[in-house]
Amino acid sequence: MAGGAADKPVLVRFDGVVKRFGVVTAVDRVTLDIAQGEFFALLGPSGCGKTTLLRMLAGFETPSEGEILISGHEISAVPPHKRPVNMMFQSYALFPHLTVEGNIGFGLRQEKVGRAEIAVRVEDMLALVRLKGYGKRRIDQLSGGQRQRVALARALIKKPRVLLLDEPLAALDKKLRAETQFELMELQRKLGTTFVIVTHDQEEAMIVADRIAVMDQGRLAQVGKPSEIYERPNSRWIADFIGEVSLIEGTVSQTDTIATALGPLLIEESAAKAGDKVCLALRPEKIRLSEQRPAGLEINALAGTVHEIGYRGDISLYKVRLADRSLMKVALANIGGPPPFAVNDVVWLSWAPTAGVVLTR
Numbered sequence: 001m002a003g004g005a006a007d008k009p010v011l012v013r014f015d016g017v018v019k020r021f022g023v024v025t026a027v028d029r030v031t032l033d034i035a036q037g038e039f040f041a042l043l044g045p046s047g048c049g050k051t052t053l054l055r056m057l058a059g060f061e062t063p064s065e066g067e068i069l070i071s072g073h074e075i076s077a078v079p080p081h082k083r084p085v086n087m088m089f090q091s092y093a094l095f096p097h098l099t100v101e102g103n104i105g106f107g108l109r110q111e112k113v114g115r116a117e118i119a120v121r122v123e124d125m126l127a128l129v130r131l132k133g134y135g136k137r138r139i140d141q142l143s144g145g146q147r148q149r150v151a152l153a154r155a156l157i158k159k160p161r162v163l164l165l166d167e168p169l170a171a172l173d174k175k176l177r178a179e180t181q182f183e184l185m186e187l188q189r190k191l192g193t194t195f196v197i198v199t200h201d202q203e204e205a206m207i208v209a210d211r212i213a214v215m216d217q218g219r220l221a222q223v224g225k226p227s228e229i230y231e232r233p234n235s236r237w238i239a240d241f242i243g244e245v246s247l248i249e250g251t252v253s254q255t256d257t258i259a260t261a262l263g264p265l266l267i268e269e270s271a272a273k274a275g276d277k278v279c280l281a282l283r284p285e286k287i288r289l290s291e292q293r294p295a296g297l298e299i300n301a302l303a304g305t306v307h308e309i310g311y312r313g314d315i316s317l318y319k320v321r322l323a324d325r326s327l328m329k330v331a332l333a334n335i336g337g338p339p340p341f342a343v344n345d346v347v348w349l350s351w352a353p354t355a356g357v358v359l360t361r
Contacts, residue, residue: 008035011194012057012162017066019052019218026052028218029066034162039188039195041209043202045241049218050198054164057196058087070161086160090167092151094139100126101135104153111158125153128187145176152184156191165197169204181207202242206230214238230283235361239281244317246287246328248280248356256353261324266299270358279359284317284331286355289341293348301350304328306343320349 012034019027027049034040042050055061056068059080067074075083086107094103104125105118113121126132129149139147148168155163168184169177185208188195199205205212206226213223222234233239236247250260252272258265258280265280272278288294293301304320307327316339318330328349332339341347 008037010034011036011038011071012196013067013069013072014053014057015067015069017053017056017068018064019049019056019061020064025218027056027063030218030220032213032220032223034194034196037192037194039185039208039210040197041205041212042196042198042215043200043205043212044215044221045200048215050200050215051166053215054087054166054196054198057162058085058164059083084161085164086155086158086162087164087166088151088155088168090170092147094147094151094154096139098139099135100131100137100139100142100150103139103150104157106154107158121157122153125157128156128190129153130183144172145180148172148180152187156193160193162194162196165195167199168197169199177204184208206242214241216241232357233281233359236279236281236359239279239357239359244284244329244331246282246284248282248326250278250280252276252278252358258358262302262322262326264299265356266353267356267358268354272358272360276360280356281359282328282351282356284329287328287330287349287351289318289320289330289332290348290350291345294350297350300353301348302328303346303348306341306345306347309339309341309343311339318347320347322349 010033014030014032017027017030018025030053042053044050052061056063059078063076068076070084095106101122105122108118108121126135129152131146131149142150169180172180181204197208209226211223211225212229214221214229216237222229222238229238230242233242239245239247248260248262250258250265252274253259253264254274255269256267258267258278267280302322304322306318307321308319310317315331315333318332318341319327320330321327330349
């Protein structure tokens with residue numbers, strides 16, 4: 001099945017799903033399987049349809065065409081409160097007049113669950129999200145990260161089969177967001193619940209998800225494991241959207257060579273045929289940077305001038321201006337201290353034939 005995880009049973013299936021708002025098609029014929037126990041990410045730029053897809057799964061929107069199934073049962077006519085899903089909103093939507101305990105147990109009280117059972121399940125949730133002892137506090141007495149955990153506990157306490165997360169970490173600062181990403185992963189593994197997260201943050205999706213569906217203009221652009229999408233993008237758009245990349249346009253001259261404005265470049269043999277217009281995608285960390293031309297290397301070695309340096313602590317990202325005035329990106333780990341090269345230094349870039357990905361679209 002399209003986008004399926006072969007080693008796990010399918011829990012959620014989108015089958016030819018379309019969503020129109022007037023003349024605008026927000027989701028365009030999406031067919032996608034999400035497996036039981038999977039941490040799945042819907043990733044894409046603003047307006048690509050990822051949140052609309054999530055809202056249809058939650059029951060807040062109805063498909064214009066197609067079917068949405070959970071465990072093989074079509075759910076488009078099932079109201080949100082009767083679906084085996086729960087949603088954690090970006091704003092958290094916590095009740096300021098209730099305590100932490102009151103917020104977490106709210107859904108159970110609405111379902112008329114007994115007080116004793118509510119108390120036990122709330123206490124279990126507090127322990128699970130590491131907020132034991134915070135039950136009596138008011139929401140305004142909590143930090144942003146603690147509020148996020150309360151919202152997560154409230155969404156999980158009803159034991160949904162699918163937890164939907166709409167940009168859940170957007171309100172957190174960078175360091176807390178990074179810590180919380182790993183906490184979410186640990187929590188998901190512990191519970192075995194299927195998590196579906198919507199995010200526009202490529203790094204976040206790459207870290208937390210077992211698989212990612214990258215969306216563009218309402219359609220699925222590529223579905224796969226983070227490593228597959230990063231290492232083997234299926235188009236120029238995907239290569240450019242996921243992480244840093246340098247793109248070199250050219251024409252296949254032989255099965256292992258492309259002709260470019262920078263000269264012939266050696267590539268790993270691809271399915272492209274002689275005469276095909278292609279693009280070579282090179283990730284910055286795949287490129288070596290040196291003062292001298294590497295000995296014995298006649299191909300895949302280019303001279304350039306350092307144009308800009310972005311210091312990021314653990315790495316430095318160099319932008320190197322080449323003979324055709326294009327820029328290539330090179331990432332170097334700052335193992336020995338400050339960056340070894342400076343702006344305007346003449347340098348050599350080199351890479352292995354297997355370093356690049358040949359893209360035909």
